[in-house]
Amino acid sequence: MPRIIYQGRVHEARAGQTVLDVLLEGGEPIAHACRVGACGACIVRATEGQPPAQAQVGLRDAWRAQGYFHACRAEVSGDLVVEPLGEGARVAAQIEERAALSPTVARVFVRLLGELPATAGQYVTLHRGHTARSYSIAALPAPGILELHVRRVPGGALSPYLCDDAAPGDPLLVQGPLGHCIYVPGRPEDPLLLAGTGTGLAPLWGVLHDALSANHRGPIYLFHGALTPGDLYLVEELRQLAATHPGLRYVPSAVRAEPDSRSMSAAPPELELGPLDEVIARHLPSTSGMRAFLCGAPEIVALLKRKLYLAGTSLRDIAADAFVPTAPPAASTR
Ligand SMILES: Cc1cc2nc3c(=O)[nH]c(=O)nc-3n(C[C@H](O)[C@H](O)[C@H](O)COP(=O)(O)OP(=O)(O)OC[C@H]3O[C@@H](n4cnc5c(N)ncnc54)[C@H](O)[C@@H]3O)c2cc1C
Structure with missing residues (x-):
């Protein structure tokens, strides 16, 4: 029976389980959201053993090479030693400002307190406690500032806080960026x-x-x-x-x-x-x-x-x- 060793704790996997299932079942507080490898909330790092290729789709080459993978996309096939995302993959950040764009959408500015090279159109994953959700970068209005547009999902774990309660100075961790929607110059005549x-x-x-x-x-x-x-x-x-x-x-x-x-x-x-x-x-x-x-x-x-x-x-x-x-x-x- 394959084993997942997370921060030294051993969890046995049943056939067909994903690494995320195994860790959650074992009581590990792994942040997660979409469960289909779209949001990036459950990315972890394999320090021993090889995560399956489909669990690394969409990740930067450097991340793949370091063993990062989407825990929700990794069906367990052999022993893996897994660690949470390292310091290098998340940066400390804080809420800079929040303003309503409509009754249901807020413009939230996040100040990064470390380096995170990002392009407008990509998305980042915000971590607050054990909750992690992804938001697209609408703009980088000043160095180290991300502009996000957040729709309030009533009863949601993060968006009501971001839309209604986030106050300047509130701490967050920001992970990423990921995503494909960026303007790449080079074909200026294309419609x-x-x-x-x-x-x-x-x-x-x-x-x-x-x-x-x-x-x-x-x-x-x-x-x-x-x-x-x-x-x-x-x-x-x-x-x-x-x-x-x-x-x-x-x-x-x-x-x-x-x-x-x-x-x-x-x-x-x-x-x-x-x-x-x-x-x-x-x-x-x-x-x-x-x-x-x-x-x-x-x-x-x-x-x-x-x-x-x-x-x-x-x-x-x-x-x-x-x-x-x-x-x-x-x-x-x-
Ligand atoms: C790549 C990516 C980029 C994203 N970018 C943005 C963005 O720029 N702006 C933005 O506002 N959101 C964005 N999202 C969605 C965001 O990550 C959260 O899912 C959303 O804010 C709800 O989070 P929550 O914690 O408030 O609610 P949750 O706690 O996640 O959800 C509460 C309940 O509502 C349900 N729910 C949540 N959203 C929906 C929905 N749309 N339709 C039906 N049921 C729903 C959930 O299934 C759950 O049952 C993005 C998601 C991804 C994967």
């Missing part, structure tokens, strides 16, 4: 398609601003989808940005038109109704030759990826980060 739902706007905001700063010459389409108009945010800022950048087309959309009682803001005049994939198809029947960035709800990201591929976008030109939510507790035990 760009940025599409996301909810706070999926955060990484797109980063990609958009980096593209504009790099004087991207091709047209840029930004599709921001929501359930109702009240779930949109940064509408005025994006409208103004589009007014001053002729190459930028901003298309806010909502599935339903009903005014949202939580929001006092009027629906933007550009608002389109319908599911995001249909709104995009109305504007861009063919997406051949476009570079696409997709973020937000996992089912929408998966749907858009498929539809854009069918509409002509090459899969290697699609960068996508799905905001996979925390797996329900039922999935925690086998």
